[in-house]
Amino acid sequence: MALVAIVGRPNVGKSTLFNRLTESRDSIVHDESGVTRDRLYGDVEWNGRTFDLVDTGGLVPRSAERFEAAIREQVLLTVEEADVILFVVDTMTGITTVDEEVAALLRRAEQPVFVVANKADNATRALDAAEFYSLGFEHVFPLSSISGTGTGDFLDAVVEALPPTDMTPDDGAPRIAFIGRPNVGKSSLTNRLLGVTRSIVTEVPGTTRDSIDARLDHDGRSVVLVDTAGLRKKARIQENVEFYALLRTQRAIQSCDVAVLLVDAERGLETQDVKVLREAESMKKGLVIAVNKWDTVEKETNTARDWERTMRDKLGMMDYVPVVFLSALTGQRAPNVLDLALKVYAEREKRIPTPELNEAVEKAVGAQHPPTFRGTYVKIKYSNQVREAPPVFAFFCNHPEGIGESYRRYMENQLRKAFGFIGVPLTLSFKKK
Ligand code: GDP
Ligand code: GDP
Numbered sequence: 221m222a223l224v225a226i227v228g229r230p231n232v233g234k235s236t237l238f239n240r241l242t243e244s245r246d247s248i249v250h251d252e253s254g255v256t257r258d259r260l261y262g263d264v265e266w267n268g269r270t271f272d273l274v275d276t277g278g279l280v281p282r283s284a285e286r287f288e289a290a291i292r293e294q295v296l297l298t299v300e301e302a303d304v305i306l307f308v309v310d311t312m313t314g315i316t317t318v319d320e321e322v323a324a325l326l327r328r329a330e331q332p333v334f335v336v337a338n339k340a341d342n343a344t345r346a347l348d349a350a351e352f353y354s355l356g357f358e359h360v361f362p363l364s365s366i367s368g369t370g371t372g373d374f375l376d377a378v379v380e381a382l383p384p385t386d387m388t389p390d391d392g393a394p395r396i397a398f399i400g401r402p403n404v405g406k407s408s409l410t411n412r413l414l415g416v417t418r419s420i421v422t423e424v425p426g427t428t429r430d431s432i433d434a435r436l437d438h439d440g441r442s443v444v445l446v447d448t449a450g451l452r453k454k455a456r457i458q459e460n461v462e463f464y465a466l467l468r469t470q471r472a473i474q475s476c477d478v479a480v481l482l483v484d485a486e487r488g489l490e491t492q493d494v495k496v497l498r499e500a501e502s503m504k505k506g507l508v509i510a511v512n513k514w515d516t517v518e519k520e521t522n523t524a525r526d527w528e529r530t531m532r533d534k535l536g537m538m539d540y541v542p543v544v545f546l547s548a549l550t551g552q553r554a555p556n557v558l559d560l561a562l563k564v565y566a567e568r569e570k571r572i573p574t575p576e577l578n579e580a581v582e583k584a585v586g587a588q589h590p591p592t593f594r595g596t597y598v599k600i601k602y603s604n605q606v607r608e609a610p611p612v613f614a615f616f617c618n619h620p621e622g623i624g625e626s627y628r629r630y631m632e633n634q635l636r637k638a639f640g641f642i643g644v645p646l647t648l649s650f651k652k653k
Pocket of ligand 2: 400401402403404405406407408409513514515546547548549550
């Protein structure tokens with residue numbers, strides 16, 4: 221998917237623009253989670269085209285001493301990664317020296333650059349936006365991120381400038397992404413897996429700019445490892461490796477079917493790991509945890525079992541994610557990670573026939589009734605699986621608003637007991653009959 225990046229100095233309204241452009245879409249994708257987060261990354265759909273949007277504002281601390289350097293990096297990173305660049309400026313303040321510096325860097329970019337003259341809340345300010353043509357870019361769009369005025373024409377132009385979509389043939393091979401902190405062993409594992417079958421590996425251009433997907437044959441099945449270039453390229457970006465890694469990770473998750481989170485056995489499952497896993501869960505991807513560097517752990521009889529237990533405690537509701545212990549260095553169990561990822565892939569594609577589903581739901585309801593709502597029992601009348609990969613289940617009720625989070629979780633656990641879905645985030649949607 222094409223990447224559109226928002227750049228600009230602090231306070232011009234980048235995050236407001238980001239929220240404005242992603243809100244409708246996000247609320248659909250994340251409807252059941254009810255969690256509001258500071259997202260840097262989201263997708264936008266307009267006129268039937270979808271693109272990824274990133275707000276690089278997170279790169280620039282608002283009151284940093286290294287403010288100018290940070291902006292420079294923000295812009296360079298964007299030029300490296302994006303297909304279209306949105307350069308946000310502020311019609312209330314007019315052009316500042318920082319805007320001019322950003323413009324100087326962006327004028328060298330090959331990609332289309334759109335100047336967003338933000339805070340054009342009224343006609344006067346929209347006219348003032350003309351001054352921004354002096355920054356040297358062809359397109360200036362006055363708009364108001366707060367009210368949404370002007371965003372329609374603007375989005376038309378953005379979508380028009382996106383690169384053509386169908387650049388890579390999609391033959392439906394499972395797409396697997398290795399994600400995790402820097403130095404956890406993603407490149408080592410990739411190389412190990414590719415090395416084993418070097419002769420039949422072909423590198424194909426990935427679905428995102430500068431990404432290279434590797435196709436390999438695993439037990440007679442074609443498998444795609446997503447964005448192997450992202451693993452190699454990190455040395456080129458000195459500063460802000462964290463943000464770069466985050467951006468690259470987000471993109472890899474977005475374009476995969478199954479995300480394999482690598483965890484460092486020397487460090488254990490860390491808060492950051494859980495966060496990345498949640499991110500992948502919220503994008504409804506298949507999930508696997510691979511504990512790498514297992515060669516460094518002194519093992520006794522139950523080491524793996526104890527490890528897994530400790531991890532499951534930290535995972536909470538995500539304890540449906542399967543775990544494999546391996547070593548990219550020695551190669552021990554390295555191919556197993558692909559077996560497991562393919563199993564999760566198959567689970568994610570699964571469709572439960574409606575009669576079987578209703579039988580399981582009836583049984584679950586029999587064992588534990590939904591709560592009452594305003595004095596009447598909530599009844600689930602009928603359910604069906606409305607889609608697969610990712611699976612979504614609809615439950616038709618008299619009072620869907622009476623189904624709370626705890627009952628939703630209960631039902632999810634019952635579905636897992638009945639049908640497996642190992643490593644697969646499930647979406648349960650309770651609707652009015
Ligand atoms: P960022 O630092 O570039 O991400 O800027 P923010 O999105 O945090 O916005 C900075 C301030 O500008 C906030 O107080 C916003 O409410 C305000 N703002 C953003 N967009 C608009 C707009 O279209 N019109 C007006 N009047 N204010 C805006
Ligand atoms: P990436 O940043 O996630 O791609 O991590 P790398 O693949 O570059 O690995 C980072 C470091 O960890 C390198 O020094 C590797 O040799 C080392 N490493 C990777 N996998 C293993 C492993 O299974 N065992 C041990 N002991 N070291 C490993």
